Amino acid sequence: MRFTEKTAKTVEEAVKSALAELKVTEDKVEIEVLEAPSKGIFGIIGTRQARVRVKVIDNPQETAVSFLKDVLKTMGLEAQYKTKIKGDTLYVDLFGKDMGILIGRRGQTLDSLQYLVSLVVNKEREQYLRVVLDTEDYRRKREQTLIRLANRLAQKVKNSKRDIVLEPMNPYERRIIHSALQNHPYVETKSQGEEPYRKVIITAK
Numbered sequence: 001m002r003f004t005e006k007t008a009k010t011v012e013e014a015v016k017s018a019l020a021e022l023k024v025t026e027d028k029v030e031i032e033v034l035e036a037p038s039k040g041i042f043g044i045i046g047t048r049q050a051r052v053r054v055k056v057i058d059n060p061q062e063t064a065v066s067f068l069k070d071v072l073k074t075m076g077l078e079a080q081y082k083t084k085i086k087g088d089t090l091y092v093d094l095f096g097k098d099m100g101i102l103i104g105r106r107g108q109t110l111d112s113l114q115y116l117v118s119l120v121v122n123k124e125r126e127q128y129l130r131v132v133l134d135t136e137d138y139r140r141k142r143e144q145t146l147i148r149l150a151n152r153l154a155q156k157v158k159n160s161k162r163d164i165v166l167e168p169m170n171p172y173e174r175r176i177i178h179s180a181l182q183n184h185p186y187v188e189t190k191s192q193g194e195e196p197y198r199k200v201i202i203t204a205k
Contacts (some may be wrong), residue, residue, distance in 0.1 A: 005053035018054035094135040150180040
């Protein structure tokens with residue numbers, strides 16, 4: 001969490017200085033007065049300045065949306081956003097015209113954008129927050145497609161007794177394949193290779 005401490009003749013001046021350093025507005029911070037100013041005796045002896053601690057309020061949903069608005073603006077796109085935090089995961093759904101552009105080939109553009117949002121959101125967080133970015137219900141549709149694929153290929157492996165190597169997938173999609181077949185009576189799965197070319201292999205038990 002970003003914070004700074006400042007001293008000045010008045011609390012107001014100290015807060016103003018802190019806001020300038022943090023480059024935020026007052027509604028985005030928590031202000032703690034550590035020491036109140038004092039004029040001392042006769043306004044000379046024991047004079048004490050005000051000292052404040054100003055902390056930026058952590059709002060990952062707002063941070064994610066702000067970043068996405070800037071990115072989409074450069075792409076000539078506008079969107080509406082729906083966000084929620086569940087457990088240690090931030091879900092961000094985008095709605096609007098031409099959102100398919102954000103998905104890209106097999107979701108590669110969406111995955112890259114999701115990665116960037118995660119970097120921005122977690123930049124100064126103490127506890128990591130997983131980010132799931134979605135549009136046009138792509139994630140759910142892709143999951144269903146991968147589950148069907150996993151079951152179809154598992155049947156082939158069962159019949160042929162020969163391994164099948166899938167195309168490279170990101171960690172999220174590999175987990176879907178592993179999960180879909182983890183209790184399969186005739187096949188098992190494993191991952192092989194280095195990112196970003198890591199693949200799932202389906203083998204007969």
